[in-house]
Amino acid sequence: MKKLICFLILTLGMFACSSAEEKASKNFEFTKEYTTQITVGGFVGVRDRTFKVGETFKGKNNGETIEIRIAEHSELNDKCPNSWCYQELLSVPKEYLKLKE
Template sequence: MKKLIYLLILTLGTTSCSSDDENINNTYAFIAEYSTKVTVGGVIGISDRTFKIGEKYTGVNQGNNVITLRIAEHSELNNDCPNSWCYQELLDVPSEFLKLIE
């Protein structure tokens, strides 16, 4: 009987946990040009980057009108950062520059 009660409590506990829908990776497109500095690594280091209207990236809505976009995939170069070859993978962008692609 105790095992049945523990199973019931465990089942209720896991089903009552809700996922935060705001933290799901979505696709976003730029609706206005956005310029910023990004770390590109290597000899160049930091570079100015302008994201054009229509460029699409996956991202997470962080709330407070900020969306974190993945602008580069992770690779072995970024495993032991910081070093001179590390590059920027994520970028926080104000949500006014982006729209959610359904």
């Protein structure tokens, strides 16, 4: 009986964690152009990137800023820092983004 209760608690815990993660990540759309430097890795290193009005990214609201995912994770970023690492996340001031319904 004790093992069954432990199993149920672990199972419920896993479902609770995964659903919270999904709820935290929402779609945000740029309402104004935003230019910043991002790390692209390799020979290029750092470059300016302008996000256009209407571009949409998944992100999380952190209060003052919204952290958006600008690139998916890959094996290149597993053993950072190295010269091939690139930027996956970017913090953007709230006034440049709106929640896309």
